[in-house]
Ligand code: PEP
């Protein structure tokens with residue numbers, strides 16, 4: 073036996089023998105596995121099956137990681153070893169089937185830049201680790217690289233999002249938010265900027281440097297020390313290198329990678345010119361399909377959220393992560409286009425969408441946020457073993473892969489969740505430019521059916537303001553039953569509506585008819601209306617779900633309340649948590665009114681949903697004399713708001729004249745409803 077401190081030579085020799093024996097077993101087993109792989113290739117060859125089945129590979133790795141953990145093996149080790157084994161078996165099979173790496177199963181990567189650009193080098197680093205040699209689609213802008221993925225010309229795009237010296241690359245964040253692509257991976261790449269020149273060039277003799285703006289920020293100290301040197305901006309570091317090579321002028325240099333110098337035959341005039349020696353850029357890998365991260369692989373999730381505009385909103389959102397014991401690793405804020413009062417927050421945290429703890433975080437967040445979109449879960453760079461207490465049963469999360477935005481709709485009996493009271497017991501209050509919809513006080517939305525002229529909309533706005541109304545309505549894109557009827561003034565009408573709203577200090581709501589117009593209308597209008605005829609226009613609902621404006625969703629004239637709630641769910645699941653529902657009458661056998669106002673919708677919806685409920689008696693009645701009694705009934709039954717059509721001269725109205733209240737009628741109605749008149753202009 074050995075003493076405590078000095079192991080016996082014989083023991084050591086014995087252990088070495090044992091390790092040799094185990095290794096020889098491992099090798100024998102690997103050879104046996106390879107033989108099975110070849111048999112599989114023969115089978116696939118016979119039945120012409122594609123040689124690579126990514127989802128089976130991920131399942132297999134996940135399975136091995138779990139078995140490994142039961143033997144106390146590190147998940148990162150098992151993950152790396154089995155990826156190598158699988159890559160080898162794919163190579164064996166592809167060789168057998170006579171396929172090269174450029175077969176259709178190889179991965180195509182879109183990057184901004186040419187070979188030798190940092191995007192190219194970062195992609196190589198990312199895919200090398202997976203044993204994959206991709207082919208590249210080289211784009212000149214980030215937006216073009218994203219489009220390549222959206223149009224199916226590339227499987228993924230690799231895009232820089234953050235640099236340790238220059239910070240967030242906002243252009244990429246903004247392009248990604250519009251894109252609907254999913255984050256499936258990320259890679260931290262060490263950027264080593266070099267000053268490159270042609271033969272005969274020297275730092276002292278330089279007159280011009282071609283460089284990417286990011287490189288200029290990251291090398292600002294070095295550049296500040298150069299005298300009489302002009303900087304010429306370039307969109308791509310490697311391309312600037314290539315260009316100076318072609319120019320062959322020793323007074324011109326470029327800032328690019330060592331790899332670019334090698335590729336384009338340039339001399340390295342100086343290395344290490346960045347302000348910080350350790351200069352890293354984080355790239356994200358994005359795809360049209362979300363990633364399925366195997367259970368047991370430590371992963372990261374990226375989301376984007378808007379918290380709303382009240383004190384403590386961000387703190388409350390972050391507290392949700394703290395309470396769930398989830399580690400936040402990145403928080404970045406970006407302005408929201410056309411909404412200078414609020415910011416979007418990008419967040420990365422440790423965790424996987426499929427983890428019930430993360431799911432419960434999303435549940436909590438959707439209750440308090442104005443907007444939430446899940447960008448994706450993907451393996452963390454360093455594969456640390458995950459804590460065992462976080463382990464969840466395998467198998468269940470598969471259905472989550474289709475989730476593009478908020479929590480999944482698994483096990484929901486009625487097809488809606490986020491809109492339900494079960495999900496969020498308390499009423500949602502939507503604040504629009506100081507007006508609270510769904511709060512303690514009922515509000516009035518009024519205005520013409522359609523914006524027809526400057527004078528008409530100004531007169532209506534004045535009447536709304538003076539009678540104590542809160543929101544100005546007016547259609548600019550009109551969904552008319554007949555193509556020969558007045559179709560609205562479009563964006564010109566929208567300008568008038570917005571100006572009239574500003575003049576009287578009223579936020580405005582207007583209908584949006586097509587998904588393509590959502591962005592354009594959201595730039596100007598405070599609230600987007602989706603009309604009865606479009607309640608189940610799912611691409612319009614999806615587009616509204618991505619918008620940063622509240623949505624007034626009208627009930628379809630032949631839709632059940634359940635269908636209305638399911639339609640609202642599309643918007644909520646798309647990220648936008650600000651939806652108000654509107655009952656506007658349904659088709660029944662009764663013909664004495666245009667539609668039948670279903671007032672029971674108010675208490676029924678109230679029972680099932682936390683969303684604000686508006687009643688529109690104008691479109692229900694179709695007759696101005698019926699509007700007031702129906703409005704009073706809507707108030708009595710507890711509506712959060714009433715929307716009516718008014719017109720300074722209803723007889724001349726280009727649409728819905730018969731149901732539009734005259735301005736004096738409107739004033740009387742407002743008095744009957746108990747609204748206090750407001751003394752003239754506010755804005
Ligand atoms: C409107 O509000 O002008 C409108 C067209 O309403 P609905 O979609 O309810 O018919």
Ligand code: MN
Pocket residue numbers: 521522691717727728
């Ligand atoms: Mn109308």
